[in-house]
Amino acid sequence: MKLKGILFSIFMFLYSSPIGVLAHGTEEEHQQEVASNTFATNGLLVSAAILVTGIISIFVMNRRMKTLNVKKQKEKGKRDSLQKGVKIGQWVSIVSLVGVISFGIFSFINTKAKDIENSVELMHVHGLGITNDGEEIYVPAHDGLKVFEAGEWRSAKGDKHDYMGFSMVDDGFYSSGHPEPGSSMKNPFGVVKSNDMGENLEILDLYGEIDFHGMSVGYNSHTIYVFNPQANSRMDDVGLHYSMDDTKTWVKAELKGISGKLSAIAAHPTEEKTVALGTTEGVFVSHDGGQTVNQISNLPVSGLSFSRQGDLFAGFASDKMAISKINLETKEQTAYEIPSLGEGNAINYIAVNPNDENNIVFATGQKDLYLTINNGEEWEKIADKGTGIASQSLTGEGEHEHEHEHEDNGE
Structure with missing residues (x-):
């Protein structure tokens, strides 16, 4: 039929x-x-x-x-x-x-x-960086690089190395750290760099000798600053060292005038011998490669980063967590209103979009990540305790609620 x-x-x-x-x-x-x-x-x-x-x-x-x-x-x-x-x-x-x-x-x-x-797991957060075009946020997360782009998370191409001292620059990144399990690379890395976001690594120095947790590289200058934890074949002593020629030579910094325990390093994007140091007693800045330093803030520091324009962004950890932008010439500080982070959840890493200083991202010790695209007027949480969260505003999938909380110790 x-x-x-x-x-x-x-x-x-x-x-x-x-x-x-x-x-x-x-x-x-x-x-x-x-x-x-x-x-x-x-x-x-x-x-x-x-x-x-x-x-x-x-x-x-x-x-x-x-x-x-x-x-x-x-x-x-x-x-x-x-x-x-x-x-x-x-x-x-x-x-x-x-x-x-x-x-x-x-x-x-x-x-x-x-x-x-789109909701990757960040086992650890060992740094932050934003690519030269301002489109991608990179997070070294123990099992490789994680990328936040157009409101969504993904894993980067390349091996799943445990990058430490991760520093984004204009044409890629520098890092230290450890190879992924099963890799033929030596452990630890010493200093490596990549011009294709981790698909290939170029070995620079101290390969198989040392892992630098404290490390920062000038975004455009590529001057490398590391805090050396122990004597090695290239450095006779512990402390801050820098290289302006991709590790061919190293210079030890005397750090005259510094006080407190070192907690953060930030290399100036263009001025080779300008470096900011955070300690438990404040922010210190040097214009001679760390030989002498001047204190510009007396609050305990948990994280530091320069914008491409040369402004210094500092994460403070005292009675409450805070972020301020510091103009090195005038010493003027501009405080940002940020979401309440909870006790002990310090701001460890900050990254500023190279093309737009209004676009800032920060990561905390408890693996929370927050993003603003309007200079701190609104903050959106893009990772919660290490779990990536897709951004509905950036993907265009609908309305979302911004984190727009004032600092409040009672919360």
Whole structure:
């Protein structure tokens, strides 16, 4: 009968045509994701449509059979035909119901997989950096680099090394740290750099000898400052050292005038011998490569970073956590209102967009990350205790609630 042909034609179209979409081939990953999502959505809709059509058909045919007089041979034949149609409708309805359930589960798994992909886990946070075009935030997170771009998280290409002392520069990054498990590279790294965001590493110095946790590199000057924790083949003593020629030579800084325990280092983006140091007793700045320093703040420092324009951003940890921008020429400080971070959740790392000083991101000791694109008027949380959070405002997927909290010790 016609109904049987129509139902089976739709059925065969639904369950055979999408197979080619899921086949492995040379399509780009994005195209595969779009095809997969389209397949799941269309399959769910078509299965649901067939299920509704089947149920309606069964109902109509049952109503029709009740009107027939089975004592008449002609109408008895119609009843037999309708009974066959009901059986076909029942089978099609059962199969389409299975399709609705299957495609529903498939769609749910796709959504969850995307959520997991866009919500990376930051096992540790060992630095922050923003690329030269201002589009990507990089976070070294023990198991490789994590990237926040256009409101979404992903893992960077390249090996999953444990980068320490991570410092973004205009054409890539410098770092120290340790190789990932199973890597053929020596442990620790000493000083390495990359011009392709970690896909390849260039070994510079002290390879297999030392891991620098305290390290900062000038964004444009590429002057390297490290705090050496122990004597090694290139440095006879502990303390601050710098190199202006990609580690060919090192100079030890005397740090005359500094006090407190060192907690942060920030190399000026363009002035090779200008470096800021944070200690438990304040912010100190040197213009002679760390030989002498001058104190410009007396609050305990947890994190430091220069903007590309040369302003110094400091994270303070005293009675409450705070961020201030310091003009090195005038010593003027501009305090930012930030979300309440909780006791002991100090600001360890700060990064400023090279192209827009209104765009700031900071990371805390408890692996919370906050982002502002309007100079601190509003802050959005993009990682909560190490779990990445997609930004609805930057992806354009809808409205979201900004973190717009004033500092409040009572919270």
